[in-house]
Amino acid sequence: MNTICNIDKPLFTVDSVLFTVYEGSLKVLMIKRLEAPFFGYWGLPGGFIDINVDENTNMTARRKLWDKTGFVPNYLEQLQVISGPSRDPRGYSVTLAYYAMVAHQNVEPKVSSVESARWLSVSELPELLIAFDHRRIIDMAMQRLQQKTLYSLIPVFCLPEKFSISQLIKVIEAIIGKPIQRKSLMRRVEASEMFEISNKKIASGGRLAQLYSLKPGADIVNFERNLSGHHK
Amino acid sequence: MNTICNIDKPLFTVDSVLFTVYEGSLKVLMIKRLEAPFFGYWGLPGGFIDINVDENTNMTARRKLWDKTGFVPNYLEQLQVISGPSRDPRGYSVTLAYYAMVAHQNVEPKVSSVESARWLSVSELPELLIAFDHRRIIDMAMQRLQQKTLYSLIPVFCLPEKFSISQLIKVIEAIIGKPIQRKSLMRRVEASEMFEISNKKIASGGRLAQLYSLKPGADIVNFERNLSGHHK
DNA sequence: CCAATAGTGTCTGTGAGACAGTATGAG
DNA sequence: CTCATACTGTCTCACAGACACTATTGG
Numbered sequence: 001m002n003t004i005c006n007i008d009k010p011l012f013t014v015d016s017v018l019f020t021v022y023e024g025s026l027k028v029l030m031i032k033r034l035e036a037p038f039f040g041y042w043g044l045p046g047g048f049i050d051i052n053v054d055e056n057t058n059m060t061a062r063r064k065l066w067d068k069t070g071f072v073p074n075y076l077e078q079l080q081v082i083s084g085p086s087r088d089p090r091g092y093s094v095t096l097a098y099y100a101m102v103a104h105q106n107v108e109p110k111v112s113s114v115e116s117a118r119w120l121s122v123s124e125l126p127e128l129l130i131a132f133d134h135r136r137i138i139d140m141a142m143q144r145l146q147q148k149t150l151y152s153l154i155p156v157f158c159l160p161e162k163f164s165i166s167q168l169i170k171v172i173e174a175i176i177g178k179p180i181q182r183k184s185l186m187r188r189v190e191a192s193e194m195f196e197i198s199n200k201k202i203a204s205g206g207r208l209a210q211l212y213s214l215k216p217g218a219d220i221v222n223f224e225r226n227l228s229g230h231h232k
Numbered sequence: 233m234n235t236i237c238n239i240d241k242p243l244f245t246v247d248s249v250l251f252t253v254y255e256g257s258l259k260v261l262m263i264k265r266l267e268a269p270f271f272g273y274w275g276l277p278g279g280f281i282d283i284n285v286d287e288n289t290n291m292t293a294r295r296k297l298w299d300k301t302g303f304v305p306n307y308l309e310q311l312q313v314i315s316g317p318s319r320d321p322r323g324y325s326v327t328l329a330y331y332a333m334v335a336h337q338n339v340e341p342k343v344s345s346v347e348s349a350r351w352l353s354v355s356e357l358p359e360l361l362i363a364f365d366h367r368r369i370i371d372m373a374m375q376r377l378q379q380k381t382l383y384s385l386i387p388v389f390c391l392p393e394k395f396s397i398s399q400l401i402k403v404i405e406a407i408i409g410k411p412i413q414r415k416s417l418m419r420r421v422e423a424s425e426m427f428e429i430s431n432k433k434i435a436s437g438g439r440l441a442q443l444y445s446l447k448p449g450a451d452i453v454n455f456e457r458n459l460s461g462h463h464k
Numbered sequence: 465c466c467a468a469t470a471g472t473g474t475c476t477g478t479g480a481g482a483c484a485g486t487a488t489g490a491g
Numbered sequence: 492c493t494c495a496t497a498c499t500g501t502c503t504c505a506c507a508g509a510c511a512c513t514a515t516t517g518g
Contacts, residue, residue, distance in 0.1 A: 008284075203489075208489055487496105488498095
């Protein structure tokens with residue numbers, strides 16, 4: 001242990017907004033705080049960088065998420081740095097926020113075993129006590145996720161390895177909060193060349209659905225036009 | 233002065249990639265380093281956050297750019313945090329990189345008076361000695377700027393308050409390195425509703441060109457389709 | 465008049481939206 | 492068979508690309 005030395009230097013932390021879609025709604029992993037400040041409030045998973053362990057801040061984010069979920073998120077990207085003298089009562093602070101995505105099933109066993117961790121629907125956040133400016137950070141993350149969903153297929157990272165188009169539609173609609181055209185999505189899945197057609201199908205009450213999986217090493221494709229975003 | 237306390241805490245800095253377009257090419261403001269490490273190399277303008285002065289890291293970036301250019305950049309946005317144990321020989325470091333844009337004419341007087349500051353063409357960077365991993369940061373900034381140029385009109389921030397469509401075309405072409413269609417650009421300028429038609433025109437060897445200016449308080453519009461990017 | 469640059473008219477191409485129509489599973 | 496869900500065909504529409512055409516300046 002060594003003394004925390006804070007003279008003229010801001011407190012630097014790494015926090016993550018981990019998304020998943022489950023039961024048809026977009027959820028964020030939050031941790032019930034067991035220490036001051038904001039004792040008893042919900043906060044984002046995160047913490048200090050450990051320069052002896054973390055190769056870089058991405059690793060810090062991954063490590064902290066691993067602690068809570070027992071899983072490395074399928075998608076992780078820097079969101080924004082938020083800083084200022086009064087966002088943390090302990091003093092001037094600088095927070096690097098990430099946003100990330102996982103398939104619910106991959107993390108459920110561990111998350112439900114961690115007493116303080118919980119998936120909260122973004123729709124219920126207004127009624128809850130959120131620590132620091134984490135509410136604002138979640139809003140920024142959601143905006144970015146929604147925007148990115150319009151021109152890429154990152155929502156696949158909320159799904160298991162093999163998934164059907166219908167599952168993907170549900171996830172996308174939960175994220176952007178609007179219906180989309182199945183046909184448009186299929187065109188994109190096809191055009192992106194990111195996915196393999198699996199030899200399996202999945203039952204869902206009617207005709208069996210084709211399963212797709214991400215090609216190993218496939219890059220995320222950005223389309224040149226946005227999906228819906230308005231209309232109807 | 234107080235002792236730098238580095239035990240277990242990374243060094244946090246803020247650096248900026250300041251772009252302008254001048255003489256038909258995209259340029260970056262670089263500073264000839266007069267101290268170790270990387271003495272004599274070119275580095276990005278930046279430095280440490282001053283928690284007694286800077287309301288947040290944006291202010292740090294602005295302040296550092298003001299020192300070198302005598303001007304607050306027209307556009308400033310966070311780019312990325314880069315971190316690791318070996319990118320700075322002095323120890324584990326975390327750098328928040330910004331990218332920014334100015335009109336060349338606004339900053340030229342001051343920049344040419346600061347001995348160590350210089351506008352370098354991005355095309356000549358490979359031949360120069362660049363400090364730290366700043367070369368990689370510039371490349372990231374350029375990629376982001378190019379991408380954003382395809383779906384927004386941020387290149388206007390490289391131009392004086394009143395500008396013509398032809399000037400805007402030249403700036404955009406310098407940024408993305410490809411020709412664009414004048415007609416497409418005019419459609420966008422019109423559709424964005426970001427600009428006012430000035431009552432002045434500018435001479436340029438032929439018919440007088442209409443001058444436009446950013447409406448006060450106008451938000452930056454993001455289009456739903458990208459411009460060219462390929463074709464022809 | 466001409467040369468040069470500014471701006472318009474308009475046709476084509478591409479990919480999303482809409483939605484009817486077809487396919488294929490379970491019971 | 493029917494119902495439910497999966498998928499296809501295809502028309503429309505918005506907007507970028509292309510490029511010929513007209514407009515307006517200086518000399």
